[in-house]
Amino acid sequence: MKPLQAIILPLILIFTQSSATSIKNEDVFIGELFHIRITSKTFNWTTETLTEQFSYRCSKKGHADLPRWLNYMYSKEHHSGYLFGTPPIELADQTVPIEIVALNEETYDVKRMIVNLVIARKEPPKSIVQMKIDNLNWIHMLQAGRVENLKNIFRHELWRESMSDLRLVFMDSAIKLGARRPVNPQESEGVVVHLGSTSPFSMRLLELQKEVKPLYKMPSCPFKRTSVETLFESSGFKLDWCSFRIIDEAEQNMQQKQHFRHSENERHTATNLSQTKIWEPLSKDDLPERNYSDELAISIAVPGVILTLLIALLTVILCFEHVDLDEKPAPTVQMVHYNTLNNQPTTTLKSLRDITPTHFVDDISLRSASPSGSLFIDNSPLPAIRPLPPPYSSKKHIINH
Structure with a gap:
């Protein structure tokens, strides 16, 4: 509505x-x-x-x-x-x-x-068969002839002992009982149906119960097929065998006891609630007041002190770093003096041609005696820039050439 x-x-x-x-x-x-x-x-x-x-x-x-x-x-x-x-x-x-x-x-x-x-009054059913039909809705089970077709499957094939008093005991939508809605809205939601009778279960129903019992651990199995599948499909019923159950009188009594115990607990709880004192809500004046000034001061003071300490520490580090730079001594620069060597005319091959042997020998003797004739020059940290020519063996050898 x-x-x-x-x-x-x-x-x-x-x-x-x-x-x-x-x-x-x-x-x-x-x-x-x-x-x-x-x-x-x-x-x-x-x-x-x-x-x-x-x-x-x-x-x-x-x-x-x-x-x-x-x-x-x-x-x-x-x-x-x-x-x-x-x-x-x-x-x-x-x-x-x-x-x-x-x-x-x-x-x-x-x-x-x-x-x-x-x-x-009517004698209640002692044996009940529970099943879930996937391809129908609750409204389809209320149509004329639909329930009779389902009853005939049990009366003539599976449960002939219930021929006289087989009746529809319960019917409701599968969605209302906790099943999921189909993904396609055009598909049927499913309906849960209970058929009951005062007669005991037949051997064929007991064998069918054993056949589908391993499926009870699964929530739904619409694609599972059983030995009696053709009986239901020929009449337009597609069953979910994971929901197929047979409930005898002993199990019904157990369920009734649990239901009675649950009702008694609810009645006892309601009685206790009626006898207990009604809770009265607190008035506005009775509510405690909370002072936020101390919390506000702490929330501001603690971060402020930490920030001040960090700034002071950073300032000290930067100041001492500059003091160390100022106190470092300046490095001394060592000046290196280079002595230039006077290039003598005798160092070239052209001048050797015009020099007399006597002068050449004298020059060699002079150079060997001079400070520049050695490999290192006195008072100079560096060796001579140009190496000396090799000495000649004798005067005679020079004149012949």
């Missing part, structure tokens, strides 16, 4: 409480699923075409919602609402009034109907 409808509908109901309300009785049985289809014809509204101008709201009379064992869902495909559920054994021989309110969204005409669910 749209948010605007949720606001307008209760306001309209206030002014229509005194209007005529139709009453209808519906017989239902313990442990057997029933469903009631709600359409515009239920409230004597005639329309030429099926539209979504009508909306419906169901609740227990005098309450804001339905009981836990009842569900209401609206089908856009059929433009109808469906009220369905399975009465529990605790409500045997009782009447549960259900109020249905219909709203015409074009004219805002409101009509009310009271459906009295007269719950009759």
Whole structure:
């Protein structure tokens, strides 16, 4: 229902409480699923075409919602609402009034109907078969003939002992029970179905249980095939065998005990909460005040002191570095004096041709006696730049040449 409808509908109901309300009785049985289809014809509204101008709201009379064992869902495909559920054994021989309110969204005409669910006793099923059908939605299982086709598979093939009292015990959307929505919106969401009977399980059902039991560790297995796959596919049912279970009477009793224990715990918790003292919230004056001045001073002073120490340390390092540079002595420059050698005419080959032997010998003797005749020059750190020519052996050898 749209948010605007949720606001307008209760306001309209206030002014229509005194209007005529139709009453209808519906017989239902313990442990057997029933469903009631709600359409515009239920409230004597005639329309030429099926539209979504009508909306419906169901609740227990005098309450804001339905009981836990009842569900209401609206089908856009059929433009109808469906009220369905399975009465529990605790409500045997009782009447549960259900109020249905219909709203015409074009004219805002409101009509009310009271459906009295007269719950009759019936032996509850002792054996239940649980299955999940992937290729159908919950609305498909409420169509005429769909449930009968599913029952016939068990009556004639898998569970012939249940021929007399096989019934639909439970049905709900797989998405509502925790399954994932399909990736493709055009695909079916799946539906969970329980079939029950007072008869014990057949040997074929027990063998099928053993066959699919290794699959229980997997959350879903739509591609798994079993020995009875053709029986279901021929009738238009595609089962998820990971969700196939058979539940006997002992397991049902265990589940009922757990449910009863859970209900008792909830009731006990509610009683304790009602007996405990109601908590009263604190007033504004009782709330403690917090002084932020000390925290602000600390947050500013500590970083300031650290920054000051770092600046002082950096200043000292830079000052001492400059003092070391100023105190270093200047390096002494050693001047090297080079003595230039006078190039004598005798050092060239051309001059040797014009020199007389006597003069040449005298010159050699003079050079050998002079300071420049040695390999190193006195008072000079460097050797002579030009090497001396080799000495001649004798005068005679020089004259012959």
